[in-house]
Amino acid sequence: MNILLILAIFWPALAGLAIFLTPSLKENKKLRGQTVSVALGIELLLTIIMCFGKGTQMVLLNMTPTLRIEMNVDVIGCIFSVLMSAMWLLSSVFAREYMGHDDNERLYQVFYMCVLSALIGQCYAGSMVTLYVFYELMTLLSVPMVVHERTPQAVAAGIKYLVYSIFGAMLGLLGIFFFSNYLGTVTFVPGGVETAASAPSGLLLITFLVIIGFGTKAGMFPMHGWLPTAHPVAPAPASAVLSGVITKAGVLAVLRVIYYLVGADVLRGTWVQKGFMTLTLITVFMGSMLAYRETLLKKRLAYSTVSQVSYVLFGLACMVPAAFEGAILHVVAHSVIKDALFLCAGAIIHQTGKIYVRDLRGIGKEMPITTWCWTIASLGLIGIPPTGGFVSKWQLATGSLETGLAGFDVVGPIILIVSALLTAAYLLPVTINGFFPGSDYDYSTLTNKEGSKLMTVPMILLAAGVVLTGIFAQPLINVIMTAAASIL
């Protein structure tokens, strides 16, 4: 199993480098694209296999006597890893068409693969240090994806992304220093290391800082500034994984800190939990508002990410089983949905070159499949049954009622619902104007601009996923239950 674990972690990176260096793949774009997809397919397989190897533990590398890179496969890790590799695969397929005429595509692929490695590593991380290590690597490796377009604003956005993330990571590092001081260890233990009911006030403060730090990646309120700048400038497949998956890396980190290091029991009811919840709620609302006011298509999606990821964080902040399940479910749902939306947006931009929402009248006529996918995805994000979004949000709402924190149990659900309405308000117009351009729409110029299969298939799959996660949510919920039971 250890071999498989190592393989699961490093396979994408190795494959990426191999692809980059193999001379025969230098020229042949098509072949290269296929190889990448295949490689990612294998990776998906590997991660699925790993699900049967739960509890595998190993030390990857000793950096210093006190600094060990140790791995530990558990439920949460498996869920995240499978999700991530799946998303990766689909976006890579999409990318083959989208990046078709890009001459730096080769370089892009390498980093694309390496980032996945870092992510998988983070999923299987067995200790805070390990997590931090892969987190940091992932940040750096994903920068080239952001600046890929090579435009000045792309570079500027890249630097902004870098600085925000590094700052967040530094807060995380600070946390590690103090955790190893307060808790004596930074190895993950389900339910948290600190079992004593009363935690030193320093520990609470540090925990809060760490949450904010890793919240950066998840675009949580005080540190969300980079996200709307960075995601849109990246090429569509990149932005799809950036906001669909990479934001979840932040979520994962927060999750690990709260439930596997400090312990929910320690934090429950403290100012940390309240503050954290407040921040998430602010973010949820603010994100939706900004998305609503935004006219650039991709940027609007970026803002929506800001708000949606904070749903997840809110779920984590509640620290009750139901909310926890909701959170994990929403991780899955949101990844799928946001991937779908970004791919759609990418397809639209790639085929029509329209980047403003207002220009999208009649898009449904030009690109029916894309628009349908978009519609389904948006419904999912709003939370209409029977999509995954509905299940997750339902769980979140119920969970938030159970927290028993005066005020939050009322405010929480309300804000969630309000933001859901806003979500409808900023996503559906595309569909509506797209299918019903109105009487003055000139049908004569109408041509089918639908993209090739490479573009449509992933979208369709994702759209299907949106629905399926809703219908067959139960098995997933059961899995999550076990995890939740172990840590709450």
Next chain:
Amino acid sequence: MLSLAVFLPIVCGLAMFACRGMTHRARQVLTEGVTLVTSLLVLFCLMNKRGVAYTPLYLLPKLPISFCIDGVGSVFAAIVAFLWPLATLYGFEYMEHEGGENHFFALYTMTYGVTLGIATAANVLTLYLFYEFLTLCTLPLVMHGTSKASVRAGYTYMMYSFFGAALAFVGVMLIIGFGDGGAFVMGGVMSEAAAEHPLMVQIGYLCAFLGFGVKAAVFPFHVWLPEASVAPTPVTALLHAVAVVKSGVFAIIRVTYFSFGAQVMRGTTAQAIALLLASATIVYGSTMAVKEHHFKRRLAYSTVSNLSYILLAACLMTQSGLTAALAHMLFHALIKITLFFCAGAVMVKTERTQIEDLRGLAKVMPFTCATYTIGAISLMGTPLLPGFVSKWLIGSAAIETGTTLGMIGVAALLISAVLTAIYLMGPAMSMYFRPLEGMEPTAKCDPGMRMKLPFAVLAAAIVLCGLFSDPIITLLAKLSAGVM
């Protein structure tokens, strides 16, 4: 043997002054040869002659000049011995456009010996002696250009150094006076003196700290370092990133742990002041580096802040602190010299000195830019690379002390880490992701073999140090525990 290692380069350097009429080839062979031989000698001593003391002469009765390689000294000696041949090799190609090679390499070689002298000094007087010589040897190197700017830089350097020397002299004298003779003993020689007149001892420590701190570019006295970056790059790279500045740091480590003694100084006001200064310098240096637009000056400022990382760790006055200090000393040496080499290569090959001019250089000097990037990401503390390891060690050592000052130190550390990312990654990104200006993309201006070789070696060394840091750190921990 050891004294030979110290004096061989000095003598050869002096000899080179004498014979001016050498051909390029002969000089280069001679210089490289001497350097390599010395490095081998050092290696030999490291292997076989640990803890054996040699006393070539007495300054006065009871005041010997003596050498001895002990644990901490061997680290510094090893660093120097590893880097010097590389830098010399690099220097050959670089200096061809600067001229005045004869006395340049003569002094360069002499400096090697002097630095070794510092590394292997067995008592504080010897240390001080070579410390002063270092100033004198490097002064002409700084002014090598003999332009107005370089003369001014030289003057600044000289004044600051001697200010430092004057302060250090006071400290050294107090050490010799109170700690009979001031031989280096792990744990210090001042314990009873500290009991008798604590104030004097603290003043002495501060004097020594600030005095040697001038070379280590501690905040109020850092000015000379960015100024001195007008010097030819081999000088800036080796001397102002490794030899000279590290000597300052090393001297502080020496007096802290081997003369005054960590036990004695821990918790005193002197330590507090030292720690605060170090923390201030860390942040200040990074901030200035961010503001700076001249490539080499930016790197110089980054040196300022990184040196204070080491000082911060050293002034924690715990064993883990010392370990961290040594680790960062080693890693920063490797990384910073690499960065400077890249800057130098860019300067020689394209006459570009400003950050803005680096745009798109990756197209024409891929090798150099790649090396630079490796250096940059490892200095900003990317996991799996050395910078992270040392930062980790420093941070945990600081927390371990559990003092407020430790916390402040950690805060400074992390703030500066962010700034580091800004000022190092900015150039790296513009190298790769900005269009090249004023140059044919086809023009290949990567430097020649004699420059590339050091690049390759250093880059490899950095990565290896990062991946296999465990044995290194364990060794350092042993050394800092006072094991030979």
Next chain:
Amino acid sequence: MLSKLLTNYEETVAVILFCIGFSTMLLNKNLLKKIIGMDIMDTAVYLFLASQGYIKGRTVPIVVDGIQSVEAYINPIPAGLVLTGIVVSVSVSALMLALCIRLYYRYNTLNLDEIIALAGKEEV
């Protein structure tokens, strides 16, 4: 007090003379006067020395009417010293005077301040 001064009046006079000489030498601008002051000062010193050398009721150490015990004579050394001293001071004042003449030829003044001022104007 006064009686003390009167009883060993040589010393008193010597001190007074010394003061006169000292002040003359320092305060006067005129070179010649300075030299005179210097001489007075020296003289004062010699007077002092000579007076110390003489002991009441003893004779010069020259054998006139049969050798007597040592107590009969005064110690000749002070006298010798005085002589030497006088010689020295004479030579000193000679040198100074010669110097004065040179300076006078050069700047035809003897006022030291003026001379210094004039000399300051000359090339280094």
Next chain:
Amino acid sequence: MQFVQNFPFFCILLTLMGAVASSVMNSRMARRTTLFLILADLAMNVSVMIYTLQTGDSYAYKMGHFPAPWGNEIRVGVLETVSLTVFLLVILFAFLGGMRKSEKEIEPTKYNIYCILTDLVMLSLIALVYTNDMFTAFVFIEINTLAAAGLVMMRQGGRALVAGVRYMMMNLLGSSLFLIGCVILYTITGHLLMVNIRESVAALAATGQYHVPLTVVVSLISVGLAMKCALFPFDKWLPAAYSNSTPTGSAMLSSIVSKGYIFLLIKVYVRVIGFDVIRSLGICDVLFIFGAIGMVAGSVNATRAKTTRMMVAYSSVAQIGYIFAALGLGSEMGVMCALWHTLAHSATKSMLFISAHTLDHASGDTHLRKDLRGAFYRSPLAAAAFTLGAVNLVGVPLLSVFITKVTMAQAAIQIGGRHTVIALCALAISTLLNAKYFLGTTMQMYIPDHEHPERNAKVKINFYAALGLIGFIALNLTLSFFAQGIFGALLDGLARFA
């Protein structure tokens, strides 16, 4: 009584004869005589030195037929001979180094007088070092003063003459204070031979009476000699006097004349009065304070000096400050430091003066510091010598002055308290200032003059100057590298000095 024991006396006699004889010679003869005298004295001293080093003891040498209490005698020991050898070497090199230039600067008719003055300075130095009799000391002080004044005025420029006058005034004041001191000492002890004075002073001090007179005596002597050495408050006359003389003149004045007085002062403290008494009188602290102030003040003035020689001259004030501060520490270590610095400084400072003159000459008979830019390329040897001197005075380790600093610091730390702080501060500050003006000037020498490339051409310096400079360099390096031995010799010399 071996024959070699007569040599000190012969030295004095021979030099005296030579000086007198030179008055009727022409310049070349006079010069040769001087050279011969120097070499002869050197030879004799070296042999005496070897003798004393072998016996390790010091002996008194009776002059004339009168035994101790009445007669006049000289005292010879390791300390005397070693220091005197160094001084004589300095004289030799200084004379050689400045010979040709002095010929140019002095009227040919006056040249033999110049030689005579040199002889006399040498004579009085030897006598001051050897004599064991207060009044003899006074006489030779006067001779020294007169000869030195002659050297100051030798160039006969207006400034030189004025400098001479001021020099005379200050020095005569000093020597007459010294004389009064002697006389009072004589009146209270009834002796002039140092040893006998020592005994009776010890007796007096034991009785506890005569506290005031002793204080007066010591302070008169100290102040008198301090005036002549230009200790801080009395230093106004010095720079003009030193910097307006001929090369040899300034070298001798800075490093021979003043050193003679200092040696005498040390003798008075150690041999005549005795240190325990001195300390009880509390004169030391005064000297220490003024010395410390001098160390700083002199350097401060030096940084402001426009001309090179002025700078060097002012640095002499600072160095004298070192010596007196060391004496003022009032411990054996302190005296040792003062002695060592007397030697080190005389070797260094004379070298600096000679090389400064040579460099000025090579740079087109300039005086200004800024004109020295690129001087290294004009005359490398002189520049090297100057650099060595400068670096030495800055106090770079391994060199002689650094040893002074170490000794002083250690002595101060032994005493502890206020002394430590003051001494260390003074040392630190003066180091910094020295670096500022000396190394600042030296750096300039190595920067080629880009505006006037023709000024970087090499200028030939005459053979004797080169000889002198090389000699000086050798001497300094010897003092530096064999410090341990010499220092040790002086140390046990001092033990037998009292």
